[in-house]
Amino acid sequence: MSSYDIAQTRICSQPLTEQEIRAQNSSMSKTEKNNLRAVSMKGKIWPAKTILYVNYVGYDVPVTINVTPEEIYAKVLYDSRGLLTGKFAGPNNEPLDKPYRDKKGNMIDQNNNPILFDPIEKICRDKINKAKQTQDQQKVSRAVKDCIKDIVLNRIQPYVNLTFIFEEKLPFEKPPQIKISFNSIRGSWSLLGTDALNRKDWTTATMNFGWFDASTVMHEFGHALGLCHEHQAPDSFKNRILWNLPALYKWGTDVQGWSKSMVDAQVITRLKEDQVNNISFFKPGTVDKTLTEYDPYSIMLYFYPGSLTLSPITGKSPGGGTVQIKRLSKKDVLYLNALYPGDGDSKWYNFWKGKRISPQEFYFKTYGENIKPPPTPLIIPKFSIKQRGILSMDNPTGISLIILLIVFVIILIGTVIYMYLNK
Numbered sequence: 096m097s098s099y100d101i102a103q104t105r106i107c108s109q110p111l112t113e114q115e116i117r118a119q120n121s122s123m124s125k126t127e128k129n130n131l132r133a134v135s136m137k138g139k140i141w142p143a144k145t146i147l148y149v150n151y152v153g154y155d156v157p158v159t160i161n162v163t164p165e166e167i168y169a170k171v172l173y174d175s176r177g178l179l180t181g182k183f184a185g186p187n188n189e190p191l192d193k194p195y196r197d198k199k200g201n202m203i204d205q206n207n208n209p210i211l212f213d214p215i216e217k218i219c220r221d222k223i224n225k226a227k228q229t230q231d232q233q234k235v236s237r238a239v240k241d242c243i244k245d246i247v248l249n250r251i252q253p254y255v256n257l258t259f260i261f262e263e264k265l266p267f268e269k270p271p272q273i274k275i276s277f278n279s280i281r282g283s284w285s286l287l288g289t290d291a292l293n294r295k296d297w298t299t300a301t302m303n304f305g306w307f308d309a310s311t312v313m314h315e316f317g318h319a320l321g322l323c324h325e326h327q328a329p330d331s332f333k334n335r336i337l338w339n340l341p342a343l344y345k346w347g348t349d350v351q352g353w354s355k356s357m358v359d360a361q362v363i364t365r366l367k368e369d370q371v372n373n374i375s376f377f378k379p380g381t382v383d384k385t386l387t388e389y390d391p392y393s394i395m396l397y398f399y400p401g402s403l404t405l406s407p408i409t410g411k412s413p414g415g416g417t418v419q420i421k422r423l424s425k426k427d428v429l430y431l432n433a434l435y436p437g438d439g440d441s442k443w444y445n446f447w448k449g450k451r452i453s454p455q456e457f458y459f460k461t462y463g464e465n466i467k468p469p470p471t472p473l474i475i476p477k478f479s480i481k482q483r484g485i486l487s488m489d490n491p492t493g494i495s496l497i498i499l500l501i502v503f504v505i506i507l508i509g510t511v512i513y514m515y516l517n518k
Contacts, residue, residue, distance in 0.1 A: 139288030288321030
């Protein structure tokens, strides 16, 4: 299988907790297992102002770590047998020697969607590749770890009410919550939110990187903050993906090395609305109701070619697939900010840049695009006796007087009309 096939389709798997594994193997009913999963899902958000310590354990960064080149995501040409031709492809499958780019300079993915790269992607790629040229293990390791830190501090930290502290400032009285290893065989994955606390020792990883690119780092830290895979969003969240099951199971076996049950668990099965932090989780009036709807541009959504999906119109393959995501979406930023909102106290954040910034400011500074601000909470003034005297909406006597006044006005108007008609 070519490196293109792997990069285009590889996804991280979501490890289960020991409690969830025991539940799967027990005699519990399906409803009981769903209830267990619902409780664990809703209990995986870190408390506000948590200091998250990050360290590296187990496998260190190999000199040969796979740093994904930009061109590997571009659309390529297949022949009639479904085999790679060695050529790139344009929107109409015309053969090209170089990746196709639209008028804005964006490459397109296999589903003809423009690929929007995060600027930090190239910065990190160049830094690590430069270190790899030296064949110095310590320099490569340092470059990768510095990039992970830069990505987290510049793409997540600015707008969440959490503090990330990396290896050089770790306390030694207890293990860090996030422990990262670099095992190329195990792929890339992360435990979900506070599940990391179940690994209480110093050496067992809670996150692993089998390859490196900036979007994968953002994705795995999204898991570490409690975010699930977007393709498993509930149906009620307007998730419209239709899977081509035979092709999907074959892809799971050939590309991911997964069994049918693993494909079901990691791709097909959708969460129930009561298993996730839906709109009712947030303070009323602070977020738009569409915030929790399925986001086709989320960093938590992996790329699936159209051959793995069905068209919602014809019910046949190929469908539209998903978009190749290489940066945070607007909803990603708004949702994380809503999960971890600030309270006006920025002292905890002084160690980095002195203060948090709004999602709107972050997104414009990072990607040059505007985000619609959250709705202004509707505040209905409550009248009090002190403010309005006896005519108060929370004073029974005041309400009675208002009703009498309205009746008096109606009688007065009726009397005037009667006298006018009988002149």
